[in-house]
Amino acid sequence: MSTAMNFGTKSFQPRPPDKGSFPLDHLGECKSFKEKFMKCLHNNNFENALCRKESKEYLECRMERKLMLQEPLEKLGFGDLTSGKSEAKK
């Protein structure tokens, strides 16, 4: 890792997230979906492409429990997984 002496013009500027911050899931309402996703990652050499269904389901859980703003899944990059679901269409 590079040293901390990287000051000057090459400083990294963090940017806020596009959609802001996730509310904390204090009650663990979506914990089981997270567990499913993590298990998928462990079983698939941490390859994101093979666990997209699980990540979509985690985010859907958040949306259902008002822990995330409702959004069509295509706008979250899951257009290829939605295939005709009416709730995902605008």
Added chain:
Amino acid sequence: MLGASYAAVPLYRLYCQTTGLGGSAVAGHASDKIENMVPVKDRIIKISFNADVHASLQWNFRPQQTEIYVVPGETALAFYRAKNPTDKPVIGISTYNIVPFEAGQYFNKIQCFCFEEQRLNPQEEVDMPVFFYIDPEFAEDPRMIKVDLITLSYTFFEAKEGHKLPVPGYN
């Protein structure tokens, strides 16, 4: 690791409230981009995850996966975990860093847990997700040709009323 990212902190500008920034125009544009972007499937990038806490914050904070393999143009989810092992509520606020620096412009966080105060009650443990993607333009940047590892580091600080955070711009 402790202290390495802290040394660079004075150069960060922390945004207190994410909602006031950019507004819906920026968010709308970003959503359109996500909807229309095409994954660059032959360009696999390893994302590795670091977690730090500033010395005064008594949280246990760590990533739930050491790495994840993604491709540009594909949204990805990853998790951190934070626990407050004390007997008092503690409020933290985090910032992040990307290495290599030049890859940072392509690292887009759709939603995460940074830049806003997060309160953990005594003994509470929570999952902290990061939902992100690498911009497909990463694959077209000749400076990125040898970049196949991007490290995402989060650092949590304690946010106390009246307490001055060691970062400029924090309100």
